Amino acid sequence: MKRSGTLVSFSLPLAAGAFVSAIAAISQAAGVPTSLAITNGNNQTAPAGTALPLPLTVSVTDSSGAGVAGVTVNFAVTSGIATLSSSGLQTDANGNASVTLTFGPVAGSVTVTAAIGGSAVLPVHFAETASAGTTTTCPIGPPQISSLNSATDFGRFSYFASGSYLEVKGINLAVDTRQWATSDFQGSNAPTGLDGSKVSIDGLPGYVSYISSQQINVQAPADSATGLVPIVVTNCAGTSNTVTLQKYQIAPAMLAPAQFYVGKQYLVALFASDLVQGAVTYVGNPGLVQGANFRPAKPGDLIVVYGLGFGPVIPATPPGVVASGITNLPGVSVSFDSTPAQISYAGLYPGFVGLYEFFVTVPDVPDGDSEIGVSVNQTAVPQTFYLTIQQ
Numbered sequence: 001m002k003r004s005g006t007l008v009s010f011s012l013p014l015a016a017g018a019f020v021s022a023i024a025a026i027s028q029a030a031g032v033p034t035s036l037a038i039t040n041g042n043n044q045t046a047p048a049g050t051a052l053p054l055p056l057t058v059s060v061t062d063s064s065g066a067g068v069a070g071v072t073v074n075f076a077v078t079s080g081i082a083t084l085s086s087s088g089l090q091t092d093a094n095g096n097a098s099v100t101l102t103f104g105p106v107a108g109s110v111t112v113t114a115a116i117g118g119s120a121v122l123p124v125h126f127a128e129t130a131s132a133g134t135t136t137t138c139p140i141g142p143p144q145i146s147s148l149n150s151a152t153d154f155g156r157f158s159y160f161a162s163g164s165y166l167e168v169k170g171i172n173l174a175v176d177t178r179q180w181a182t183s184d185f186q187g188s189n190a191p192t193g194l195d196g197s198k199v200s201i202d203g204l205p206g207y208v209s210y211i212s213s214q215q216i217n218v219q220a221p222a223d224s225a226t227g228l229v230p231i232v233v234t235n236c237a238g239t240s241n242t243v244t245l246q247k248y249q250i251a252p253a254m255l256a257p258a259q260f261y262v263g264k265q266y267l268v269a270l271f272a273s274d275l276v277q278g279a280v281t282y283v284g285n286p287g288l289v290q291g292a293n294f295r296p297a298k299p300g301d302l303i304v305v306y307g308l309g310f311g312p313v314i315p316a317t318p319p320g321v322v323a324s325g326i327t328n329l330p331g332v333s334v335s336f337d338s339t340p341a342q343i344s345y346a347g348l349y350p351g352f353v354g355l356y357e358f359f360v361t362v363p364d365v366p367d368g369d370s371e372i373g374v375s376v377n378q379t380a381v382p383q384t385f386y387l388t389i390q391q
Helices: 017-023 272-276
Strands: 035-040 045-047 056-061 072-079 082-084 088-090 096-099 101-103 108-116 124-131 144-150 159-161 165-171 198-201 207-211 215-219 227-235 243-248 269-271 302-308 332-336 342-348 356-361 368-376 386-389
Touching (some): 035 108, 101 108, 144 243, 165 227, 198 215, 269 272, 272 302, 332 356
Parallel strands (some): 045 124, 159 243
Antiparallel strands (some): 072 108, 207 215, 227 243, 332 368, 342 356
């Protein structure tokens, strides 16, 4: 997951299932703002002295209706008594900006105005009410977990490790649907909750990247425990049932989504030379996946592949922290059938949270589909996948 400037998601041009749909979004070219609209959090009521259950969210769009990233939105309390989490912040990659509101000690109406600084776009106004009650209204019931697994597009395993992403599924998990935004981060630290929804993993807060009523995606925190560990969800209405999941020291997995299954599972791999030129081409036969550019790799090509759950890097970058600069992941090996490949980089992807990237030179192997083996410190990735080679 990415959090760098206005980008907060892993940029792949092809969305790939439940996990990548939460972390895969292409950064759109910034347009000219023509509209500012309220998308969440209007007309709420909560007791005086408490925070509203939903954030106050606006969306900035251009004339085509596309969200505009990097636009400064100014929020201000224009009547009543309340405080805001921020007075001004930039829109995220989807054109959204959110603040939280906490009422003052007196019951009454509160108006919050959101405006784009220096723009002719009309401002919008939130109307909120501080009641004299003592209990915060929660629009949903207590959460209930029905299933747990690691990220679907990275193997969907029934186990995980610190740094793995989990998909928690159930009902009443969150009051709204969104992924994390730049405004949710504290410096380089990822949020441990979104809009009142949190996930506890072995008693420690996880890093919540996506919420909806039926699914939460969360990165597991640093924790030396192994074996079955308890996982619970908390929202504004209470705490869920406890579900256990097997935890290992490491749980390496590679990006190989269902869209890349065509008779057999192919690994997502990009040509490094194309990325340098600002283009994206996947390794594979042309037409492997509709709407994306593909070509077979040849020996000597430098390709890039992606993983999760590979364990500690040097220098240390714990889960929940945006990777900064070059890191080193020792003990990684990649093979094409039985032929080892040269790895020029193995480490965290700078600007992302918990995503590993590997730069691999294709060895001299015969034409056809090579089965790719990946391991770290002799722990093999259990997925079976292929890449297409053509001299």
